[in-house]
Amino acid sequence: MIAITGRKHRLCNGTTRRDVLRIGSLGVLGLSLADLFQLQAASAAPGRRAAKNLIMIHMSGGPSHVDTWDPKPDAPAEIRGEFKAIGTNVPGIQICELFPLQAKMMHRFAVVRSITNAREEHASSHLSCGYWNSERDTGGDKPSMGAVLAKMRGNVDALVPAYVSLRGLNRDSGLGAAYLGADYDPLVSTGPGKEDLSLGRAMNLGRFTARRQLLERLDRVRADIDGSRAVVAQDSYLQRALTVVSSTQTRDALDLKKEPKETLDRYGEHKSFLLARRLIEAGARCVALETGGWDTHSDNFRSLKTLLPQTDRAITALVQDLVERGLYEETLVVMWGEFGRTPRVNGSAGRDHWPKVMSGLLAGGGLKTGQVIGASDPTAAYASDREVTVRDMISTIYTALGIDPHTTFIDLENRPVQLIPDGTPLPELLG
Numbered sequence: 001m002i003a004i005t006g007r008k009h010r011l012c013n014g015t016t017r018r019d020v021l022r023i024g025s026l027g028v029l030g031l032s033l034a035d036l037f038q039l040q041a042a043s044a045a046p047g048r049r050a051a052k053n054l055i056m057i058h059m060s061g062g063p064s065h066v067d068t069w070d071p072k073p074d075a076p077a078e079i080r081g082e083f084k085a086i087g088t089n090v091p092g093i094q095i096c097e098l099f100p101l102q103a104k105m106m107h108r109f110a111v112v113r114s115i116t117n118a119r120e121e122h123a124s125s126h127l128s129c130g131y132w133n134s135e136r137d138t139g140g141d142k143p144s145m146g147a148v149l150a151k152m153r154g155n156v157d158a159l160v161p162a163y164v165s166l167r168g169l170n171r172d173s174g175l176g177a178a179y180l181g182a183d184y185d186p187l188v189s190t191g192p193g194k195e196d197l198s199l200g201r202a203m204n205l206g207r208f209t210a211r212r213q214l215l216e217r218l219d220r221v222r223a224d225i226d227g228s229r230a231v232v233a234q235d236s237y238l239q240r241a242l243t244v245v246s247s248t249q250t251r252d253a254l255d256l257k258k259e260p261k262e263t264l265d266r267y268g269e270h271k272s273f274l275l276a277r278r279l280i281e282a283g284a285r286c287v288a289l290e291t292g293g294w295d296t297h298s299d300n301f302r303s304l305k306t307l308l309p310q311t312d313r314a315i316t317a318l319v320q321d322l323v324e325r326g327l328y329e330e331t332l333v334v335m336w337g338e339f340g341r342t343p344r345v346n347g348s349a350g351r352d353h354w355p356k357v358m359s360g361l362l363a364g365g366g367l368k369t370g371q372v373i374g375a376s377d378p379t380a381a382y383a384s385d386r387e388v389t390v391r392d393m394i395s396t397i398y399t400a401l402g403i404d405p406h407t408t409f410i411d412l413e414n415r416p417v418q419l420i421p422d423g424t425p426l427p428e429l430l431g
Contacts, residue, residue, distance in 0.1 A: 114374025332365025
């Protein structure tokens with residue numbers, strides 16, 4: 001069985017999560033694996049784009065902006081906290097001292113310090129699709145950026161899924177395809193082993209092909225009897241799943257044993273970052289992953305003494321690998337959490353939820369990096385310069401991918417719906 005897991009973490013609302021990837025069981029004829037491989041049909045859109053790929057990293061729990069990318073070295077101790085600010089290789093930019101690797105390659109990153117209008121909601125929905133769960137509950141579900149990218153750009157390779165989630169799929173995540181249809185949901189992990197992505201010992205390619213042809217004939221009969229959308233979609237997933245099983249490309253991309261030990265060591269705790277690079281290299285368009293433990297209501301600094309170096313190691317290894325493999329300019333990386341944390345340290349040496357302002361990190365994708373956009377006030381409580389909304393960020397990502405954020409689709413109620421009607425892309429990042 002392949003199971004890549006990170007540190008178990010609990011959010012303040014009682015939810016327990018563990019970063020995990022498990023790839024599912026084929027069964028006798030591959031029927032259960034078909035539910036996992038909801039792969040995207042090619043649908044390339046015209047026009048040039050700076051970025052082809054997207055890696056979405058969710059910092060589950062909401063990281064402290066003061067203790068990461070927006071330090072306040074001149075603020076009182078109860079605000080600046082225990083960590084010092086250090087300079088970077090970009091003059092004038094300072095970040096937390098526990099991010100020394102990012103500091104050495106700050107020219108590869110851009111920081112937005114004035115992201116506002118977050119909500120006190122422990123979910124990544126707004127980071128994935130631009131809408132909070134409460135908005136999706138009242139106004140209908142919305143597709144994630146990964147699903148939109150898969151629909152509009154299609155597969156690089158028919159044997160590799162266009163969109164992969166290394167963090168599962170549930171409604172709160174906002175990672176689904178919504179009205180775009182289940183064809184554009186991500187490949188997710190629910191089964192027991194990567195061995196099921198290849199033919200069994202007793203099954204040669206000839207026997208497999210014969211069984212597949214029989215199954216295809218049975219499916220055509222079933223589709224003629226029941227022409228519903230669900231049946232047609234399921235048949236589509238099954239056929240693509242069988243195609244992937246007869247290949248090794250996706251399976252190989254998920255096999256970290258193929259990486260040298262020195263590469264594994266460079267990534268440290270967060271192997272999902274390495275899997276994201278391998279999947280993009282293999283032909284995936286979008287990979288979603290998650291790091292947890294950022295809900296630091298108590299013992300904030302003790303927790304971050306572990307979390308920050310781990311994250312620093314993984315994100316710099318990922319970006320450096322993208323550079324070395326010629327994928328940096330065409331792959332946009334975004335890493336952020338659901339909100340910031342209180343500027344003032346509480347009585348439990350922690351920081352509580354603070355949706356008034358937060359920071360986000362971006363890299364690659366043809367963006368203008370080596371800069372900080374916006375600022376929070378001297379106490380890190382509110383945006384004081386260049387206020388940026390969450391949907392401005394999502395609109396910027398779409399634009400960098402060559403997708404108009406005002407693109408209109410038809411939803412399940414046959415109504416025209418714009419992706420992001422009220423976001424404005426950041427020209428500072430796009431050039």
